[in-house]
Amino acid sequence: MKNYLLKFYYKIPVIKDNIVILFNRIIFFILPPPSVKSTDESLNILINNNCSISRFGDGEFYLMNGDSLRFQPFSRELSFRLKEIIKSNHKNHEVFIPNIFEGFEWCTDKSKKYWSRYLDFNRYKIYKRLEKNKEYYDSLVTRLYIDHKDKSMTEKRFGLFKMLWNKQEIIIVEGEQSRLGIGNNLFDNAKSIKRILCPAINAFAKYDQILAEVKKQSKSKLILIALGPTATVLAYDLAVSGYRAIDIGHIDIEYEWFLNKATDKAPVKNKYVGEVPNGTNVQAINDSKYESEIISRIS
Template sequence: MADNELSNRLFKVLGSNDAPNFMIGVPYPLKYFKDLRNGRFFWPEYTSRHIKQLRKYINPKKIYLNTQVTRFYFERADKSLCEEHFQKLKNLWNDKDIVVVEGTMTRSGVGNDLYDNAKSVRRILGYSENAFYHYDEMLDTIVKNVSKEQLILLCYGMTATVLAYDLAKLGYWAMDIGHLDIEYEWMKMGATDRALIKGKHVNELKEVGGSDVGSCEDPVYQNQIIADITK
């Protein structure tokens, strides 16, 4: 089963030490959860329940990144630094040629200025659900269409973690930016609860229409697509 294979790959990536140019993150609330608007009760309970399992995979001597870095708005109790946080993230692709790898319903940066400071934007589209079933095809498509001088931004669910690892081993620069676009949309809205975004897949609201996005005929978006493995 692809789900079991993905789970096994994620565990291996978490404990990997064979790619010196690769860094992986863990949820920062495992360490510090006081600044969370939500989850202040979830994370202490989760950690206490799963501490034995976590110790099997998390090396206390290893430096981990913070997976919440791209979830910079909604979960934060103190939102005073959200705009500054966002701008620092955006500077990562300033004047760079970027390739966004995403699901067909993700449309990261469409309708906002998320990538306006990039030198160029290209896109490779994959499946919005069950992406890992088509993992080899996506990895092969990236390798065939992207140069090692370009920055790859992965908006591709849990599959993005494994892609970032395999691409790093091949000498590519890839970053899993997760829900950054949706968080940015919520920040611009001043949202106090998770909200639907017109034309964009919001996985956390799938049961209330988060997957009902329709087609995207935006000419800029369409012209940026260099490959679509769903076709």
């Protein structure tokens, strides 16, 4: 009897998982998916509309549902702000979520496996966070290379992205050791670059200080933010304050993988990559140009 009970006890997590998976698969058939524009439509609005964007990915949804990330502990305030922003309709600000709800024709088998399993456990949780009838754009628009099965459009899409900051004065708000554009030509067509460095871990704990520092900058400058879920909130608050702010995420890492013709996610020398083994073991660099671009360090 004892052995039988123990076997049943150890099967409980599997049974629970199967119930959750079945429930989320049923949701696929009974609830309409959110309206999410394609990668190219999303890139088009970035290039041709003077809008700010906040992007939501799996990490932001985890935080909204009470979980922590490796580099961003759960915060009630952060969770509340994310829930607010994902339903927002502020002028000149758009919300981007992953374009994964109706199929995975665009992505590699590895990426398809990940997103399929993710939706099996989270589809309903995501749906209940969204604003019904709201039109969303694709948050994977900054993920232009590694997960795409067809990579023939990658170079053109990066070229379009570069039009965003062509001859623009830009402020990069990034995690310590992210070093966007260092070692490649991603931002070579910008008029000028200044950087505000923020904590790589738990950046949201310094949110008020980060926001205040960015607001010292002229509203004529383009703000590019690579700071995890903190960037999602920061881009929105800056848009409300009259700035153009782009939650630009992993575009620099994707660009590095593209230049290196990588076939899988891999560490990038001298840059913090939080989603791969050994990607956070980053060495110091001696780059006088990079150092000259730093106008503030928040720690």
